[in-house]
Amino acid sequence: MKKLTAVLMVSAVALLAACGKSDDASDKQAAAEPATQTVVVGLDDNFPPMGFRDESNNIVGFDIDMAREATKRLGMQVEFKPIDWSGKEAELNGKRVDVLWNGLTITEERKKNIAFTKPYMANHQIIVVAANSPVQTKADLAGKIVGAQEGSSAVDAIKKEPDVADSLKELKTFGDNVTALMDLSTGRLNAVVVDEVVGRYLASKREGEYRVLEENFGTEDYGVGVRKDDTALLDKLNEALDGMKQDGTATKIAVKWFGADIIK
Numbered sequence: 619m620k621k622l623t624a625v626l627m628v629s630a631v632a633l634l635a636a637c638g639k640s641d642d643a644s645d646k647q648a649a650a651e652p653a654t655q656t657v658v659v660g661l662d663d664n665f666p667p668m669g670f671r672d673e674s675n676n677i678v679g680f681d682i683d684m685a686r687e688a689t690k691r692l693g694m695q696v697e698f699k700p701i702d703w704s705g706k707e708a709e710l711n712g713k714r715v716d717v718l719w720n721g722l723t724i725t726e727e728r729k730k731n732i733a734f735t736k737p738y739m740a741n742h743q744i745i746v747v748a749a750n751s752p753v754q755t756k757a758d759l760a761g762k763i764v765g766a767q768e769g770s771s772a773v774d775a776i777k778k779e780p781d782v783a784d785s786l787k788e789l790k791t792f793g794d795n796v797t798a799l800m801d802l803s804t805g806r807l808n809a810v811v812v813d814e815v816v817g818r819y820l821a822s823k824r825e826g827e828y829r830v831l832e833e834n835f836g837t838e839d840y841g842v843g844v845r846k847d848d849t850a851l852l853d854k855l856n857e858a859l860d861g862m863k864q865d866g867t868a869t870k871i872a873v874k875w876f877g878a879d880i881i882k
Contacts, residue, residue, distance in 0.1 A: 656695040660715030663700040664794040667819045667875045668721040680875040685719050688858040704769030707731050718843035723771035733846045735855050737839035740882045742814040743775040745831040760785035762808035765798035772811040775835035
């Protein structure tokens with residue numbers, strides 16, 4: 619009996635050792651296989667056609683399609699997180715989001731706090747007025763109430779022209795452009811300064827209600843905002859965007875949303 623017991627004990631120890639090695643091997647293999655990185659995209663979800671909610675409350679838009687395609691090429695998952703756009707840089711640098719991708723204008727002021735990918739689209743800051751408005755030029759804005767989105771480059775563009783900015787009765791800011799244009803429709807504003815891609819898209823949805831002035835507040839470029847120390851992600855995004863431009867994928871996405879190739 620003692621011999622049999624000894625044999626059984628040795629067998630049990632060997633079995634446990636084998637299981638331990640197997641578990642160790644599995645753990646090492648799992649550690650060697652990194653989890654798929656999820657890129658959290660910060661956006662204003664009321665900024666059509668760049669990023670907004672459709673009738674089913676899904677987040678859709680031009681920049682949404684661009685971000686999905688870019689992260690897919692990089693083997694990454696993507697999550698879209700609506701944020702207060704006026705606090706976008708704090709959201710990014712506080713690591714609550716990984717990138718800002720929502721019609722983000724590249725400016726020297728913003729470059730002090732965040733890094734940008736190469737430009738992927740050119741944009742203008744246009745002036746939208748009611749169809750029957752007497753306003754024809756920037757000079758006609760003197761004594762008028764003009765709206766713009768808070769924290770947007772539209773505000774910066776207006777302030778860069780002090781002769782115009784100082785002549786305004788009021789520069790009124792809004793949480794989003796949709797609300798600003800609603801105030802224009804009701805007569806509480808005389809004009810709205812807005813990104814061209816957004817303004818023309820929204821104006822097309824209300825044909826005959828708005829008019830875009832020939833003058834504007836200048837040309838600017840859109841880029842993806844990344845934390846300054848996240849150089850690896852920045853390089854990967856630039857690589858993906860370059861590939862999307864070269865193979866025509868970016869153009870297809872642009873035509874889907876704008877009816878034309880506006881990729882830079």
